[in-house]
Amino acid sequence: MKTAFLFPGQGAQYPGMVLDLYDASSEVRDLFALAQETTGVDVHALLAHGTEEQLKETVNTQISVTLANLSAAVVLRQRGVIAQGVAGFSLGEYAALAWAGVLPFEKIFPLVRQRGEFMAQAAQSLDRSAGEPGMAAVLGLSPEQVDAVLTKENIPSLFAANYNSPVQVVISGTAEALKSGEAVLKAAGAKRIIRLKVSGPFHSPLLKSAAQSLEQAVNQLSFADPQFELYSNVTGAVVRTGSEAKALAVRQVTSPVRWTAEEAALATSGYTRVIEAGPGTVLAGLWKALFPEADCLPAGKLEQIAQIG
Structure with missing residues (x-):
């Protein structure tokens, strides 16, 4: 059975998410510690005691959703569920980059923090004389x-x-x-x-300055070739090399997310078990909209993962 993990993006977060995975897995607890060590954000405290508004703050969202996605993937792997391919929606693509071995976990958390800061700064710099973009x-x-x-x-x-x-x-x-x-x-x-209740016109050329800042950041990092199939938001196709992944990470800021193309490519490649590795069921719903006879299995909670693995 060919299995793909789909990682959700910004908007999937909610207070308390994946804390059941934290309690159940020492590897997940180590991942939380790594996220705090590399970003300065105590995500466990944020998820356990923070408000929904605090969680919606761009930097907090970027780090916490990426951590939640990777936590779900870790527990799935511990239960014997192995992905042969990955894709992520917008921010979720960074969890996909990490899971495919393109960037190590200790690099992905500070990178998504920077991405969030760059996007917020770019959005704030836009003209608001006629209203909010x-x-x-x-x-x-x-x-x-x-x-x-x-x-x-x-x-x-x-x-x-x-x-x-x-x-x-x-x-x-x-x-x-x-x-x-x-x-x-x-x-x-x-x-x-x-x-939509968002803070800017994301995935558009209006965020060109964020893409330029992100390009400088990723140029300081080494992107490895993906260890298995990694699908791109920008092209909807498989990413073959680390250099291609780096270029696409920059382009993603100002390019549309071609999610339906990614889903179609996954189906064409023979993925018969598709799992939403992370909080919520948004991607499961989008998969069902394109493929009414097929299911995308939610896997953001321990009980959901137990049913799969």
Whole structure:
């Protein structure tokens, strides 16, 4: 049975997540200690005693979600569940990089902290005279339809950011661009458009300065070739080399997440057991949207992992 781990991204976090894995596994406890040692953030205290608002702070989210994802993967491996391929949604791709051996754990935690800081700084530097830049989920149009509308209308500072499912695309842009985009997308047949509670227009060229800062950071690191199949948000395809992984990590900041393409590539490659290694069930839902007859198994809690392994 060919198994893939899918790692969720920002937004999957919640207070208390994976603390059951912490209690059950000394290897997970060591991972928590490593995250604190390399970032200065006591994630156990944050998850056990912090508020939801504290957990939503960009740096805290980046570190805690990455740690939660890797903790789930560790316990799955301890239960004999071995991945032959990995993919991660946005921030989740960093857990995938670590699990595939591209970067060691002690490097991945400080890197995601830096990534969060760079993205927050870039978002804060944007013009807010017309309102808050951000993101919106477009429901009821296919990725191809959304792309066609955006290409036709050519609205400045409006971009497709996440290709989530056959009927859901997230767009990023300035406040003015989002307002204009919502109007033309509704006219094109979108059923609903929902503004997301995010702090910036992520996965768009509006965060170019964050990509430039991240490029300087990753250039200080050595990226190894993946030890098994690692799929890219930017291309939707397998990453073959460490140098390619490094370049794609930078491009990911300003490029859309081609999640449906990644899912299709995984299915074509013969993955018959797909597991959401980390908190929540968002990716399980997106997998089901593309493949109604197939399941993506949730594995963010000890009881869920026990049912798999």
